[in-house]
Amino acid sequence: MIAPQATETKHWSFHTDLEKIGWLTINTPGASVNTLSREAIMELETLVARFEDLASSGELVGVVILSGKDSGFIAGADVSEFDAMSDFSVLPEALRRTHALFARIEALKVPVVAGIHGFCLGGGLELALACHYRIAVNDDKTRIGFPEVNLGIFPGFGGTGRSIRQAGPVDAMQIMLTGKMLKAGAARGLNLVDKLVRHRDMLRWEGRKAVLQKRKASEASWSKKLMALPLVREAVANQMRKQAGKKARKEHFPAPYALIDLFEKHGDDWKAMIRGEVDAFVPLMGSPTATNLRRVFFLSEGLKKQSLKGAKFSRVHVIGAGVMGGDIAAWCAYRGMSVTLQDLDMERIKPALDRAKKLFGKRFKKKREVDAAMLRLTADPKGTGVSRADVIIEAVVEKLEVKQAIFSGLENKMKPGAIMATNTSSIELERIAEALKDPARLIGLHFFNPVAQLPLVEVIRSRFNTDEEIGKGASFALAIGKSPVVVKSAPGFLVNRVLMPYMLGAVERVERGESKELLDAAAVAFGMPMGPIELMDTVGLDVGKSVATELGHSVPAESRFARLIAEGKLGRKSGEGFYKWENGKAIKGEAPAHADLAGLGRELVKPLVDMTEVVVGEGVVASPELADIGVIMGTGFAPFLGGPMKARADGRA
Ligand SMILES: NC(=O)c1ccc[n+]([C@@H]2O[C@H](COP(=O)([O-])OP(=O)(O)OC[C@H]3O[C@@H](n4cnc5c(N)ncnc54)[C@H](O)[C@@H]3O)[C@@H](O)[C@H]2O)c1
Known part of the structure; x- marks a missing residue:
């Protein structure tokens, strides 16, 4: 018996087991998510050459690709490398090399299976699509898609042709043009995934079965492919241009239009579409739009780094159930917090609860999720939630005396360390804080209307605040899925x-x-x-x-x-x-x-x-x-x- 094979590289680890199944695990060093960097791709080239040798000598019956990270499979190409690239003329060669690598994976004589949990995006999905079979964990965390369009580009590692081959032209183009992330069930429905499992632990077992049974994904049905036939394709492309035009102009966002052109040219030949990616992709990558969108991406990622280690929030108390308070409370409950909502009487709280139910109904698919969110949101006209809350947000009428009275009444009842925040749009924080024994406690959390749609929260810093209160405020905004920008207390703040x-x-x-x-x-x-x-x-x-x-x-x-x-x-x-x-x-x-x-x-x-x-x-x-x-x-x-x-x-x- 020949001993099992094992190799460790910087990004990958590989070993074969006694059944000659190869287990390939990606684990990007020093990062919480895996990315498909140039280095990872080059290491994969060497590994694939090994697979070819092992397969031809009968020492390998198949490969299962998994991720070693909790966050997911692969979140995409390494975007930071795009900016580091001073000369985009090297890009065509880099793309062609990756195309060749993925084609070799596809041409391996043994089955290659992708086991997906968490994020499987962009380049990660392109790698998965070059495998022969895809298994995904069907839970709330799995997200599958092509977000490239948000960065002013489109898939460039063969994802255009392969997604069309699997999902058919209309669905695949829709996913690429919108950048929408799919849950596992939806990806299965579109044939981007072949098998669903319930837990991450089951990926190995199912992966092994898929290899031993030599499973191979089936392509999109003929009826779907019909939409890529020459004359129909032209009409479909025009329809797509119309849809794209409703969202953005070509001169502002050229990527969707370039992708549609590519589809119009080669949509019925997935291999030609992949070859065509290179010429269409390169000018987009160096365009001012893509450069600026990458900058915006990094800036918004930077906002996420403001979270304080160990900051945890589970109970929120909102005072004022009007336009803003009601919607802030609903949003917090939607994001999993237990929320108490206070106003002068039940009559004034009721409309906010009705609006919350509508929001949950829109955002959650299952009735039990809506019911659970409604249970997390409690009307609290007497303010009994104050003493247990981790965060208190005031959103009552814009009157200094009313706000001052509320906060001075709260100060002794609140938990030590809980966040005390006002949603005021215009009153100087320092003036509200005058009424407090410890004015450093009060921060501003300025939400925008409509709360459910606008991602920004201005975290307002008064001259009394220390980094700690502000850090907590930013952490809370992140905990409810908002993007915090710290702004000094000054009329009108920033926006x-x-x-x-x-x-x-x-x-x-x-x-x-x-x-x-x-x-x-x-x-x-x-x-x-x-x-x-x-x-x-x-x-x-x-x-x-x-x-x-x-x-x-x-x-x-x-x-x-x-x-x-x-x-x-x-x-x-x-x-x-x-x-x-x-x-x-x-x-x-x-x-x-x-x-x-x-x-x-x-x-x-x-x-x-x-x-x-x-x-x-x-x-x-x-x-x-x-x-x-x-x-x-x-x-x-x-x-x-x-x-x-x-x-x-x-x-x-
Ligand atoms: N409307 C906006 O677009 C917007 C945007 C950002 C911030 N804000 C700020 O949010 C705050 C609330 O604005 P809104 O538009 O939601 O007002 P709103 O008039 O819709 O709601 C205010 C609510 O506060 C309640 N209230 C008044 N006194 C109270 C008290 N002592 N105890 C408990 N509840 C009390 C009222 O009954 C009312 O339901 C204001 O400070 C405003 O500047 C508003």
Whole structure:
């Protein structure tokens, strides 16, 4: 009997067992997730050459690829290497080399099986697709998909052709174009995965069976493949371009369009599609859009590093069950916290509970998950949750005396070390904290409306706070899946301060007779997710006016803005503001033609960018990078420009 084989490299470990099954485990050194770096790929080349030898001498009956990390299989290529690449002319060779490696895996005479748990994304999924069979753990943590489009590129390790081969053109393109991450069951439904198991422990057993039974995934059905036939394909590609156009313009986000072009050219020949990846991929990688999106990716990853070690939160008490408090409470319960929600009486809490139920119904598939979330959220008009809460968030009316009274009443009842936070939009933290024995305890956690949709939480630091309170606040925001940006207590903080001159500037132009439709279209052409007038209607004219006044902008009583408010035309929520609203949509007239829409947009956005510079200059946020990520997350500012400060530095805003 020949002794089992074993090899350790930096990223991989490999051994064969007595049944001659090869077990290949990836474990990226010094990282919590596995990535497919250049080095990992080069090591895999050597290993695959070994597999070829062993297979041809009958010493290997198959290979099972697993991950040694709890976080998952492989989270993708190593994005940091993209930026380190000073010369993109080396890229075609690197891509072709990986293509050749994956083709050799596919051509191995013995079955290669991927055992997937947790994240299996981008390059990780491309490797899995080059295996002959895929087994995935069917739990809440498994996520399978191609997020490349969010980085301004598309799959470049053969994922385009192989996903089409497995899932068929329509579903595969949909996954690549949206960057959506699938749960294991959905990936199985699309034939990207061949077998589901319940636990990670079962991957070895099923992997062994798959090897011994020489299992091989079946390709997409003929009926699915029909959609890639020449004439149909052209129509399908056009339809996809239309869909892509609804989300983003080609000049802002070229990747989806380049992928659709590639599909239109080669969609019925998966091997040609893979070969075609190289020429289409390389120009995208070096484009300003991809460079900026990578920067945004790293900045948002950086926000996650603010979490304090060992910070744990399970009970949240929210005071004020209005628009914000109700939705903050619902969000916290949705994210697994036990939440008590206080207001003056039950009547005022009830609508918040109804909204929470709607949110849970939308976000959870199973009734039992909705019921469990509802059980985590308790109406608490007497405030009995205060003494046990790890976090208390106040979101009552914007009145200093009311907030002061609430906090001074809380101070003796709260657990030592619990977070004490206000969601105030405009009152200086120091003034609220005046009423406290220990003013350092109070921080701001400024959420944005609608809470469930907007990822940013401004963690507001008063001059009394120490790093500890702020660190806890940021950790809590992360614990509920939000992105914390620390901002000094200053009027309007970051986001409202920069938005207001932009929105008011546009309102003034409308008052002077310019077309609101034109201005909104121009801002979108620049790259904003929504124009400033539609945004004002969405925020609510009353809310907009009060923030404007707090920030020292005047809103003359005779202005159309003030008149609309006086007439109760508050925007989307009342059915009419600058626009009439139906079913949550603004009814827009035709915008007049304009020769340079994006140029006009740039002019409109200028006050926002100017104000971001002021805010950075005043030290309200710690760095231009933080201002960029904060403004992108809080306003949707054109991410492909990298944020207002980056866009200004690049001469693009
Ligand atoms: N609306 C927004 O877009 C927005 C965004 C960010 C922050 N904020 C801030 O959030 C806070 C709440 O705003 P909102 O829009 O949710 O207001 P809201 O008027 O919808 O809700 C306020 C709630 O507080 C309750 N309340 C008043 N006094 C109370 C007390 N003593 N004890 C318990 N509950 C009490 C009221 O009954 C009401 O239900 C404000 O500080 C506001 O500045 C609002």
